[in-house]
Amino acid sequence: MDTQRKLKAVGYTFDAPVNALAFAEDGSAYAFGLGNGRVHIVRGEERKTIEAHSGAVPTVCGYGDGFLTLSDDGTLKHIAADGSLKDIAKFKGVWTERMAVHKNGSFAVAVGRDVHLWTKMDAEPRILSPHNGTVNDVYFAPDGRGLAAAHRDGVTLWAWPHFEPQPMVLPWKGAHLSVTVSADKRWIVSAMQEGALHMWNVALKRDYQMRGYFGKPLSMAWSPDKKWLATSGAETVIVWPFDKAGPEGREPLQLGWSNSTLVTHVAAHPEAPVLAAGFEDGAVVMIDLIDKKAFSATAPSGHAVTALAFAPAGDSLIAGTANGGGLHMSFME
Amino acid sequence: MKQIPVTVLTGYLGAGKTTLLNRILSEPHGKKFAVIINEFGAVGVDNDLVVGVDEEVFEMNNGCICCTVRGDLIRIISGLLRRGLEKFDGIIVETTGLADPAPVAQTFFMDEDVRKATRLDAVVTVVDAKHIAERLADSPEAEDQIAFADVIILNKLDLVSKEELEAVEKRIRTINPYATLHHTQNSKVDLNAVLDRGAFDLNRILAIEPQFLEGGHSHSHDNAVQSFSFTSDRAVIMGRFEEWIGQTLAEQGQNILRSKGVLNIRNSPRRFVFQAVHMIADSAPGNPWKDGEKKTSKLVFIGRNLDRETLKKGFEGCLEAAA
Numbered sequence: 001m002d003t004q005r006k007l008k009a010v011g012y013t014f015d016a017p018v019n020a021l022a023f024a025e026d027g028s029a030y031a032f033g034l035g036n037g038r039v040h041i042v043r044g045e046e047r048k049t050i051e052a053h054s055g056a057v058p059t060v061c062g063y064g065d066g067f068l069t070l071s072d073d074g075t076l077k078h079i080a081a082d083g084s085l086k087d088i089a090k091f092k093g094v095w096t097e098r099m100a101v102h103k104n105g106s107f108a109v110a111v112g113r114d115v116h117l118w119t120k121m122d123a124e125p126r127i128l129s130p131h132n133g134t135v136n137d138v139y140f141a142p143d144g145r146g147l148a149a150a151h152r153d154g155v156t157l158w159a160w161p162h163f164e165p166q167p168m169v170l171p172w173k174g175a176h177l178s179v180t181v182s183a184d185k186r187w188i189v190s191a192m193q194e195g196a197l198h199m200w201n202v203a204l205k206r207d208y209q210m211r212g213y214f215g216k217p218l219s220m221a222w223s224p225d226k227k228w229l230a231t232s233g234a235e236t237v238i239v240w241p242f243d244k245a246g247p248e249g250r251e252p253l254q255l256g257w258s259n260s261t262l263v264t265h266v267a268a269h270p271e272a273p274v275l276a277a278g279f280e281d282g283a284v285v286m287i288d289l290i291d292k293k294a295f296s297a298t299a300p301s302g303h304a305v306t307a308l309a310f311a312p313a314g315d316s317l318i319a320g321t322a323n324g325g326g327l328h329m330s331f332m333e
Numbered sequence: 334m335k336q337i338p339v340t341v342l343t344g345y346l347g348a349g350k351t352t353l354l355n356r357i358l359s360e361p362h363g364k365k366f367a368v369i370i371n372e373f374g375a376v377g378v379d380n381d382l383v384v385g386v387d388e389e390v391f392e393m394n395n396g397c398i399c400c401t402v403r404g405d406l407i408r409i410i411s412g413l414l415r416r417g418l419e420k421f422d423g424i425i426v427e428t429t430g431l432a433d434p435a436p437v438a439q440t441f442f443m444d445e446d447v448r449k450a451t452r453l454d455a456v457v458t459v460v461d462a463k464h465i466a467e468r469l470a471d472s473p474e475a476e477d478q479i480a481f482a483d484v485i486i487l488n489k490l491d492l493v494s495k496e497e498l499e500a501v502e503k504r505i506r507t508i509n510p511y512a513t514l515h516h517t518q519n520s521k522v523d524l525n526a527v528l529d530r531g532a533f534d535l536n537r538i539l540a541i542e543p544q545f546l547e548g549g550h551s552h553s554h555d556n557a558v559q560s561f562s563f564t565s566d567r568a569v570i571m572g573r574f575e576e577w578i579g580q581t582l583a584e585q586g587q588n589i590l591r592s593k594g595v596l597n598i599r600n601s602p603r604r605f606v607f608q609a610v611h612m613i614a615d616s617a618p619g620n621p622w623k624d625g626e627k628k629t630s631k632l633v634f635i636g637r638n639l640d641r642e643t644l645k646k647g648f649e650g651c652l653e654a655a656a
Contacts, residue, residue, distance in 0.1 A: 019415045035416040056415035072412050095408060134404070152391055152404065175391050175404055193391070193402070195445070215445045322414075 007297055010328045014040060018320025020060040020307050022067060025103065027312040028081065031067045032326050033057030039069050039079060042328065048083045061101040062312075063121075068107055070099045076109055078121070089116065089125070095134050100147075102140040108147055110135035115149050115158070128158050128167070137178045141185050150179035150190050155200070157188065170200045172207065178218045182242055183226035191217040195233060201246060208248055213238070214262060219308075221268040221275065223289060228253075230275050232263040237277045237287060255287045257294050267308040267317070276317050278305025284319050284327070297329055336452040339424045340528060341437055343478040344459030345468050346430035349488040353459055353520035353527070354427055360524055364422040367413050369406070390436045400612060401436040402443045410447045418450055423528065431474050434458075434481040435590065435611060442613045455530035458482035458512075459520060462501050463492040469504065476558045479505055480590045480635045481610075482512040483532035491518045508558045511541050511593065511633055535606040535617045541595050541631045558590065561641050562633040567652040568599035569630050574651040578607065578614070581647060586612030589636040595619065597628035599653055607632075 016035035023030045029043035037053035039060065055073025065081040074091040076099070094112030101107045108117045108128075115128040115138055133152030140147055146159040154171040170188060176198065178191040186203040195213035200206070217233030227243040236256030240247040256263075261280035268275055273289035282301030287294045303323035310317050316330040344350040358366065390401050406426070413424070428437055434456055441453040458478045461468075468475035479485065485505060490498065498516075505514070513530075515522050531537040541562075574596065582589065586609075594607040604619035622628050632648055 017415060017417050056412060058415060072415070097408075134408075193404075193407075193444070322417075324417075 006332045008330045008332055009298065012040065012042075012326030012328075014038075014324035014326060016056075017322045017324055018306050018326055019056050019058050021318050021320050021326070022060045022062045022309055023311050023318070024065050024067060024081075025062040025101075025312065026065050028065050029067075030309075030311070030318050030328065031060050031062075031069075031079070032318075032320055033060040033069055034324070037071060037073070039067070040326070041067070041079065041083065043081070050079060050083060050085060052077050052079065052085060058097040059099045061099055061107065063101055063107070064105075068099065068101060070096055070109060072097055088118075088121075098135070098137045100138045100140050102144040104144040106140065106144060108138045108140065110138050110149065113151075115147065117147065117158075131156050132169070136176060139179045139181055141181050142183045143185065146181070146185065148179045148181050148188055150176035152176070155179055155188055155190050155198075157202070168202070170202070170207070172198050172209075177216060178220065180220045180222070180229070182229075183222065187242060187246060189220065189229060191220065191231070191233070197231065197240075199240075199247065206248075210240070210247070210252075215264075219263075219265045221266045223268050223273060223275070224271050225273070228289060230255075230266040230268060230277075232266050232277070235260060235262060237263050237266055237275060239275070239289070253289075253292070255289075255292055255294065257283070257285045257296075261300075264305050265308040265319075267310050269310050270312060270314045272314060276308050276310065276319075278308045278319055280304045282321055282325075284308065284317075284329075286317075298327060301325060335419060337418055337421055337424055337450065338454035338529060339426060339441060339451045340454050340530075341434065341456045342425060342427045342459070343432065343434050343437075343456060343481070344430065344486075345461065345465070345472070345475045345478065347464070348430070348459040348461040349486070349517075349520040350427055350430075350459045353457075353486060353488075353522070354425065356520060356522075357425065357524060357527065362524060365420065367418075367421045367424045369409055369424065369426045390433070400439060400443060402440040403436045406437060406440045407444050407447055410444075410451065414446070414450055423454070424451060431472075433474060434478055438481065438610050439613060442610065442615075453533050454528070455483040455532035456481045457484040457486065457527050459486045459488050460501075460505065462487050462489050462498060465501055466504065469508075473556070476508060477590065479508045479512075480558045480560075482509055483530055484527060485509070485512045485514045486517050486520060486522055486527070487514055488517045488520050490516050508560060509635055510560050510562060533608065533615070535608070535615060535619060538593070538595060538606045538608070539604070539620060541593055541633055556637055558635060558637055559639065560633060560635040561639065561644055562631060563645055563648045564629060564631050565649075565652055566597075566627070566629055567655060568628070569596045569605070569651050570653055571598050571601075571605070574598075577647050577651055581644070582609055582612045582614055585636070585639065588638050589634055591636075592632070592634045594630070594632040596630040596632070597622070 020033040032040045035056045039050045039052045041048045053071030055071040059070040061068045067079045076088040078086040098110045105120045116125040118125045131151045135149045137150040149156045157168040175193040176190040188200045190198045197210040199208045213233040215233040217231040219232035221230045230239045236254040239253040265278040275287045277285045282303045284297040303321040307320045319327045592609045596605040598605045603621045606619035607616040
């Protein structure tokens, strides 16, 4: 992809902060989850605002041609392609902020100290428990046969189909807020409260702490060739090498932008070696991983970028901001 | 981003916290508050955020063992941020009667996202004048809540005699000599005394006026909280002070609950203002001294197992030689 090509942008103004966004898995639509419980869906020329929840909507995931939306009011819903809304689950009195979807149709929700796992839409969920504290994030192993759950003092790895032996607990003191798993399942990487990454090589049973982030590196994205992990939380995009023996003893790339604000979100293009980074001042920047060049996709608005995602086909990018701004940028041929 | 002021409301069970909270919410001040209650749900939010009790205290891995923060509090402030924090004039955090105020206060300094969106305005502690003596004897939390306070609401005055009140006040002052203290019944206090205090705003700290200094320590148990204050008319040498206070907080930060200082720095026309919660310190040049104003340096430490003589010697080592 040539990042120097022109962008065609469509802007949206919502009546609440954008909390989350996603493309449908088949790319047929995209959705913005808002702080007032509404979900705004754009499908071709059609726009729909759906009163999905009464709380905020911290996670939206594409699911087939529709969406799964999770609210911190404890409700999990499915929005079909025709806009019809279906209740999947309702939880009471627990934190529900993070959810993950695998392309095989499984989805998992962090529900207080448990994880509820659905292998398909209408199945009964399996409850994965216990965890050492409230589960802060869940992430499917890329092959769909395992799940990482981040929580206080470590990450728990669940494996199936047999769930045996016991889940593997990777201990490290402190609050693990966000987690990801490498394509070969050798590396588990978590983002920590104190501006650090913790990386476990589960094959070699070794772990490393990567410190020095100014903020929390909550947003992490793997390059399409899976050799690089881009992270937020610093004034440049910090990109760790995961080819060969991994990042131990190697310098990360610091790709960026003459910008003094923090990177709040990163996203990786699905096919090309291109990253998108959203900043605290509202700027969105595209970065080429090969020539390391960056160019501005949108100028700073003064309001932090709260979410970013590439379309599954890689032909567009959506962004949302803390003051309710939404942006769809198509890459022109 | 506009920083929303946060008032932390502490106090032992039955002291009158909820009465004060209801008073704050019901008076016609035209302000909109997000209230984070005991159960760490938030009320007064358009779309209420109510979740179960999970008081999650964790250490920050930054080499400072006293740097504990409250994960549940970070989560709920993040929940408010998602809804748009700018629609609130303030946040009130009501802690449980048994809560340790330190991780609550430290969350507002240690968590990057919380720190950007909010500012801790003051720790307000409601104290039951009738029962506080018993509580202080058996509960370190009650002591910590007083030690941490910027504002103390000494409540239920109708239940104590004048002599009892004097004794209670004296006891409170040995723990915390600088908090502003108000006498109340039914937590009836002017809200200006509780809200928008700017207690952590270095620009607003002009002087420390310690009360009942170190008089009559009534040590009711070992490990009791004590306060020490040091005063000098000799100017402070900046380099020496920075080195000493840095080392003192690094070594004894766990025992020093709070410290505060307004200092006369040698060759400086301005006050130097300093304050810390455990090891988390903040300092800046303050307002200029007025012409003819007596330039006195004052430093207060509140904590457990502190050695007065060592601290005193340390402070004196920062002063310029007597004229």
